[in-house]
Amino acid sequence: VASTLATIIERDRAEQEKKDLQLQLAHAEKLAALGRFTANIAHEIRNPLTSVGGFARRLDKVMPEDTKEKEYTKIIIAEVSRLEKILNNILSFSKEAPPNYTKNNIADVIERMLVIHADLLKEKSIDVQKNIANIPKFSFDKDLLIEALDNILLNAVDSMTEGGTLTVITEKEEKQEGARVSVKVKDTGAGISQDQLEMIFEPFYTTKVAEGTGLGLSITRKIMESMDGTVDIESEVGKGSTITLSLPFNGGQKQG
Ligand SMILES: Nc1ncnc2c1ncn2[C@@H]1O[C@H](COP(=O)(O)OP(=O)(O)O)[C@@H](O)[C@H]1O
Ligand SMILES: [Mg+2]
Incomplete structure (x- = not known):
């Protein structure tokens, strides 16, 4: 009886381990899909953002000092660069390139x-x-x-x-x-x-x-x-x- 019980317990454990593994795999696949999806969006956002930043820098050059408009332009530039940093982070997070040794x-x-x-x-x-x-x-x-x-x-x-x-x-x-x-x-x-x-x-x-x-x-x-x-x-x-x-x-x- 004891040995049958041990077999059943062992089988249950194997079943459980298999289930855990399947869950882990599904989770990893979901993460990978999420990563690709996020990378695509980040790419799409980056191009228009680069234009916004570029034009803001051009405005900044001609805007007279000590005006509200100059200050607003500076804020746009700073915020664009913050967004660019976030996008770069997201892109390197989803990148799967091997290291370049x-x-x-x-x-x-x-x-x-x-x-x-x-x-x-x-x-x-x-x-x-x-x-x-x-x-x-x-x-x-x-x-x-x-x-x-x-x-x-x-x-x-x-x-x-x-x-x-x-x-x-x-x-x-x-x-x-x-x-x-x-x-x-x-x-x-x-x-x-x-x-x-x-x-x-x-x-x-x-x-x-x-x-x-x-x-x-x-x-x-x-x-x-x-x-x-x-x-x-x-x-x-x-x-x-x-x-x-x-x-x-x-x-x-x-x-x-
Ligand atoms: N050196 C540290 N001292 C205290 N908290 C830390 C430190 N490094 C990381 N953390 C904690 O870990 C969290 C996650 O860090 P991170 O992944 O770099 O994201 P973020 O810096 O954008 O919050 C931080 O928000 C902070 O709570
Ligand atoms: Mg951090």
Whole structure:
């Protein structure tokens, strides 16, 4: 009797696992279809938006200084560029191109990112500390990593509304599965609660009222996974968060 019971339980479990798998597949297919649909719409919106931005910039050139009209034109330009950013985010979220591997120095990538955002960091009273290891060049998609790091850095900036310290640490570690390179981005911002931690990688999840798209972290995870990398988050509410991006040091070889 016991063995029949065990067989039945086992069969039920197998059935359940099959059902779960089917559900997961249906969910993945739905997400993929949604991704394609969204990408099409984003493409359609981008062209007219580019014209609006272009003409607004032409108006801006001839509009006399210190007039209401000049101010309105500036607002149109700023809002168009905000929309363009959102569209680019959506497009890279739905893009499925494989990484373009080249040998790069990761310290250069980080330096460039910090230079690009230097004004913003200063304006928000954020000090930057660096602990950058001397890591030989290795294969990764530079543009993809910049995009991922950008998302992480901008989130860190957003979390430090009263200023703070941004610490960037790179390391190369020998692990059982092979050498890995990690970039840690540490902030002294608001932190993330346990409940939120479960949500933040969901596309469109955001706690930012006006300017969040909720796509940054899901894009970042997708980018890192496309290079066999990972994203890890440690956080303490009121103290800050540490986001760790990790890449295989010997990855990307197979693609040449
Ligand atoms: N460094 C951080 N500190 C605090 N909260 C964070 C941090 N990074 C991400 N989050 C939380 O995760 C949410 C999702 O982030 P993201 O996917 O980049 O979308 P967005 O930045 O547009 O809100 C944010 O709205 C925020 O609540
Ligand atoms: Mg973000």
